[in-house]
Amino acid sequence: MSRTIDAVVSPTQTNTIPADISGQMLDLDEDDDLEVFSKDLTLADGNMFNASMPTSPGSMVNQCKFEEDEESDSKDIFITVDNPESHVTAIETFITYRVLTKTTRSEFDNSEYEVRRRYQDFLWLKGKLEDAHSTLIVHPLPEKFVVKGMVERFNGDFIETRRKALHKFLNRIADHPILSCSEDFKVFLSAQAWELTTYKKQGPGFLSRMGETVRAVANSVRGVKNRPEEFTAIQEYVEDFSNKIGSLDKVTQRIVKEQKEYLEELKEYGPTYTLWSGSEEELAEQLKGVAGCIERCCKETEEQVGHLSDTLVPVLHEYVLCAETLKAVLRRRDNIQAEFEAKNEALATKKVDRDAESSDLGFVWGSLLGKNPEEARHQRQERLDGEIEELKEEIDKLEDRVEWANNALKGDWGRWQRSMRGDLKSAFLSTAEKNVDYYEKYFIFIHTQITVSL
Amino acid sequence: MLSVYQVYLLPGNSVYCGSTISPSQIPLYTKCILRLKVILIFYSLQGRTLILKDIKSHESLSLVCITQLERRMADAGNKESAPIGGDEFTNTELENNKNNTMVEEGSTLLRRMEISVAEAEKRTGKNTVNMQEIFTVYLIETRPIDAITEGHNPAPDSLWRRYSEFEILRNYLLVTYPFIVVPPLPEKRAEFVWHKLSADNMDPDFVERRRVGLENFLLRVASHSVLSNDKILYHFLTEEHRWKEVVYETGFQAKADSRIKALSATFRVKNPDKRFTEMKHYSDELQSLTSQLLRVRARVADRLYGVYKVHGNYGRVFSEWSALEKEMGDGLQSAGHHMDAYAASVDDMLEEEEHYADQLKEYLFYAEALRAVCRKHELTQYELETASSDLISKKQQREELATGMVRTFSFKGMTNKLFGQETPEQREAKLSLLEEQIVQGEETVTEKTVECEEYVKGAWVDMQRFKEQKDRDLREALIGYAVMQISMCKKGIQVWTNAKECFHKM
Numbered sequence: 036m037s038r039t040i041d042a043v044v045s046p047t048q049t050n051t052i053p054a055d056i057s058g059q060m061l062d063l064d065e066d067d068d069l070e071v072f073s074k075d076l077t078l079a080d081g082n083m084f085n086a087s088m089p090t091s092p093g094s095m096v097n098q099c100k101f102e103e104d105e106e107s108d109s110k111d112i113f114i115t116v117d118n119p120e121s122h123v124t125a126i127e128t129f130i131t132y133r134v135l136t137k138t139t140r141s142e143f144d145n146s147e148y149e150v151r152r153r154y155q156d157f158l159w160l161k162g163k164l165e166d167a168h169s170t171l172i173v174h175p176l177p178e179k180f181v182v183k184g185m186v187e188r189f190n191g192d193f194i195e196t197r198r199k200a201l202h203k204f205l206n207r208i209a210d211h212p213i214l215s216c217s218e219d220f221k222v223f224l225s226a227q228a229w230e231l232t233t234y235k236k237q238g239p240g241f242l243s244r245m246g247e248t249v250r251a252v253a254n255s256v257r258g259v260k261n262r263p264e265e266f267t268a269i270q271e272y273v274e275d276f277s278n279k280i281g282s283l284d285k286v287t288q289r290i291v292k293e294q295k296e297y298l299e300e301l302k303e304y305g306p307t308y309t310l311w312s313g314s315e316e317e318l319a320e321q322l323k324g325v326a327g328c329i330e331r332c333c334k335e336t337e338e339q340v341g342h343l344s345d346t347l348v349p350v351l352h353e354y355v356l357c358a359e360t361l362k363a364v365l366r367r368r369d370n371i372q373a374e375f376e377a378k379n380e381a382l383a384t385k386k387v388d389r390d391a392e393s394s395d396l397g398f399v400w401g402s403l404l405g406k407n408p409e410e411a412r413h414q415r416q417e418r419l420d421g422e423i424e425e426l427k428e429e430i431d432k433l434e435d436r437v438e439w440a441n442n443a444l445k446g447d448w449g450r451w452q453r454s455m456r457g458d459l460k461s462a463f464l465s466t467a468e469k470n471v472d473y474y475e476k477y478f479i480f481i482h483t484q485i486t487v488s489l
Numbered sequence: 490m491l492s493v494y495q496v497y498l499l500p501g502n503s504v505y506c507g508s509t510i511s512p513s514q515i516p517l518y519t520k521c522i523l524r525l526k527v528i529l530i531f532y533s534l535q536g537r538t539l540i541l542k543d544i545k546s547h548e549s550l551s552l553v554c555i556t557q558l559e560r561r562m563a564d565a566g567n568k569e570s571a572p573i574g575g576d577e578f579t580n581t582e583l584e585n586n587k588n589n590t591m592v593e594e595g596s597t598l599l600r601r602m603e604i605s606v607a608e609a610e611k612r613t614g615k616n617t618v619n620m621q622e623i624f625t626v627y628l629i630e631t632r633p634i635d636a637i638t639e640g641h642n643p644a645p646d647s648l649w650r651r652y653s654e655f656e657i658l659r660n661y662l663l664v665t666y667p668f669i670v671v672p673p674l675p676e677k678r679a680e681f682v683w684h685k686l687s688a689d690n691m692d693p694d695f696v697e698r699r700r701v702g703l704e705n706f707l708l709r710v711a712s713h714s715v716l717s718n719d720k721i722l723y724h725f726l727t728e729e730h731r732w733k734e735v736v737y738e739t740g741f742q743a744k745a746d747s748r749i750k751a752l753s754a755t756f757r758v759k760n761p762d763k764r765f766t767e768m769k770h771y772s773d774e775l776q777s778l779t780s781q782l783l784r785v786r787a788r789v790a791d792r793l794y795g796v797y798k799v800h801g802n803y804g805r806v807f808s809e810w811s812a813l814e815k816e817m818g819d820g821l822q823s824a825g826h827h828m829d830a831y832a833a834s835v836d837d838m839l840e841e842e843e844h845y846a847d848q849l850k851e852y853l854f855y856a857e858a859l860r861a862v863c864r865k866h867e868l869t870q871y872e873l874e875t876a877s878s879d880l881i882s883k884k885q886q887r888e889e890l891a892t893g894m895v896r897t898f899s900f901k902g903m904t905n906k907l908f909g910q911e912t913p914e915q916r917e918a919k920l921s922l923l924e925e926q927i928v929q930g931e932e933t934v935t936e937k938t939v940e941c942e943e944y945v946k947g948a949w950v951d952m953q954r955f956k957e958q959k960d961r962d963l964r965e966a967l968i969g970y971a972v973m974q975i976s977m978c979k980k981g982i983q984v985w986t987n988a989k990e991c992f993h994k995m
Contacts (some may be wrong), residue, residue, distance in 0.1 A: 083749065247976045276810075279813065282802070289802075293795040294796055297793055300785065304786050307778070311782065317960040320968075321967045322967065325967050325971065328971060460817070460820075460992060460993075463992045467992055470981065470988075471986050473981070474977075474979075475982055478979065478982065481971050484971065485971050485972075
């Protein structure tokens with residue numbers, strides 16, 4: 036049974052944020068975890084940062100949330116992301132998160148690792164995984180800086196939301212049978228900061244990556260001709276799913292907004308009864324009773340809105356991003372197939388070329404160069420044969436590649452659907468439960484009020 | 490075991506009772522009776538026969554006639570078995586009920602006659618400036634109670650009245666009984682609206698609520714010990730066409746105009762009755778407090794409406810999404826239905842809340858009537874004080890004239906000194922004039938004193954009556970409001986529990 040950790044640590048304040056670095060505004064597009072602090076800092080409100088995690092494996096297991104999942108391999112790697120801290124250097128300011136790993140896997144030298152990573156590092160990891168396994172579904176990262184939410188960026192909620200999403204990201208990778216074996220993943224979890232920087236510099240250089248990108252663009256322009264039916268079906272599903280989940284995301288955010296506005300009015304409503312009770316004798320108690328009920332409603336509503344924002348909103352948002360990931364994965368698969376098809380076409384053309392009668396032009400050139408027609412034709416045949424052989428080899432490799440890509444995607448597709456169902460089901464369940472709880476608590480309160488003061 | 494039943498009046502003249510809470514206090518039980526009355530008044534008295542059924546077993550608890558019910562509640566020491574709750578209703582409770590009912594002591598019209606505002610209709614006609622207009626008329630039905638109790642079921646007498654005629658009736662009552670806190674009419678224009686409510690006077694919901702309010706007005710007036718005996722009221726209920734002539738013949742219109750002037754005049758009263766000053770102060774507070782409450786309530790209703798309705802979107806999207814999914818499909822589809830139900834449930838809830846708002850609004854308008862009674866006292870007191878001080882100054886003048894001593898500076902005194910004194914004849918003439926005036930003045934003062942005393946007496950009694958009525962009614966309304974909230978919670982629990990089941994199936 037596969038388990039996912041939701042390590043929730045009670046937050047306490049860590050005093051590492053400087054109060055005013057407004058002079059160091061940097062271009063936000065370049066580095067996404069630069070935090071620019073203005074004088075109106077609301078970060079120092081006690082509840083933002085997480086304290087150190089208890090580090091014994093026993094206590095970690097206690098914090099596991101057991102999911103009913105079909106996967107039968109037992110979990111041998113536990114990862115948590117916590118303790119955001121801000122770092123100030125001469126050039127920039129950014130936030131790092133502590134990544135704590137406990138594992139019994141043999142490919143790791145130790146059983147425990149504690150490292151600090153910044154958002155950039157996560158981005159790098161994601162990129163590497165996607166490069167290496169282009170048709171596997173990698174769980175999305177939380178988004179980069181959202182312009183609309185300018186104010187939120189600087190407060191604890193944003194950082195906490197991001198932390199949770201990063202935590203989920205790493206755990207999803209750890210759960211994945213193929214991705215979790217990636218060398219890049221291992222380095223990410225275990226290397227110290229400077230080691231990671233060195234490691235990042237290795238690998239295909241800038242130019243070769245450019246070349247790949249160009250090829251990918253060319254392939255996507257060409258398009259795929261014979262996409263297998265099942266992938267078309269998946270693509271249609273992803274389109275529709277993307278729409279639906281996007282709508283759900285919007286609806287839920289709208290509900291949060293409406294609830295907040297309702298709460299604002301409620302807060303003004305209760306006091307009107309209290310005020311009135313001051314002018315009454317017989318009715319005073321009853322009026323205060325109603326005021327009390329409304330106050331209680333406020334409290335419960337606030338809790339409910341909080342729960343919605345913490346539980347349902349992030350999950351829906353995650354799956355909006357997932358839909359985009361899926362679209363990208365399908366595109367990459369298509370590109371691989373397109374490349375294969377393109378080479379096949381090239382082969383066919385070459386074969387036609389070779390089997391065709393030698394053209395007059397070739398004959399003419401050949402004779403100009405002093406070759407006799409027979410020889411020229413023979414040379415040409417040999418050359419084409421060679422090229423055809425090369426092509427055939429390439430095509431074989433590409434064919435393997437296509438097959439591997441398709442299988443990987445098919446396998447991962449099932450996995451993804453299962454976790455999607457699990458995630459969304461539990462998020463909606465939790466929301467429904469909270470709503471029942473909301474009404475039940477309020478009901479009991481009014482009930483007692485009626486018998487007491489009304 | 491005593492239980493409080495929540496009572497709903499349904500079409501087909503049946504009423505359903507569901508037990509809500511079971512306190513052990515008797516007063517709460519009588520609340521049920523009150524609630525029954527209030528609901529009946531607000532929803533309609535169309536059903537003459539009330540069948541109370543237990544909501545779980547559907548057994549009939551009792552059969553009762555509404556008017557009998559009212560009479561029983563008003564009569565003290567009635568030994569007949571009680572209509573509601575069967576054996577649980579004892580004589581002591583009847584006694585308690587008597588104090589708690591809307592039906593007043595003494596002989597009131599409502600005891601002899603059943604009154605209701607049964608329907609509303611649109612009419613067209615020419616108005617005062619000869620232009621075509623559309624207006625609403627309300628059907629007033631009356632039946633003598635004796636005929637009903639004797640077992641006959643006569644058809645009611647009926648006539649149509651429009652809102653403006655009710656206004657005339659009320660203005661007449663205000664002027665004729667200035668010491669009475671006259672029940673208010675439902676609002677002329679829709680106020681405290683929130684977005685779903687229409688501010689249009691022709692809107693059917695507004696018309697319906699107004700019909701209920703007009704009936705409530707008539708019932709309150711017809712059960713008032715003083716007002717119910719008024720002949721004009723009787724004509725209003727029984728004579729469709731000649732009524733207006735009759736009421737104008739009383740000459741109330743002139744008094745109405747001067748009353749309005751008097752209400753807004755500023756004058757200083759030296760010795761008002763402290764109780765009235767306090768009451769006036771209270772009426773001002775009541776007005777501002779209730780209007781603030783109603784304003785905020787409307788905003789809250791608006792927001793709540795928004796929250797519920799947005800959930801309807803879940804219904805739509807879940808439904809569409811369920812078509813995409815194989816395993817989750819069923820769960821999503823049914824969850825979607827529950828979301829739709831949730832969104833739809835808010836309409837009924839808020840409609841019920843409008844009735845609560847109407848109950849509060851009645852007392853917002855009552856506050857104005859209360860204030861008017863206090864002002865009238867100030868006016869009569871002021872007139873008395875003016876008459877008294879006039880009398881004193883006249884007496885002083887007489888003294889000065891008689892003794893030749895000038896106590897206070899007077900122009901006359903100065904001119905006398907400057908231009909010489911008047912002749913004895915002139916002085917005699919002045920003296921006798923003054924004597925006449927003093928006699929008149931003394932009469933006036935006596936009259937005014939009596940007027941003032943009687944007014945204070947009568948007004949104080951009615952203000953006490955009003956206070957008790959207000960405390961009862963508002964307490965009832967507040968409990969009703971809490972019960973409404975409970976009902977909202979129950980529905981919420983049900984919907985989300987169902988939704989939870991569906992999500993489980995996903």
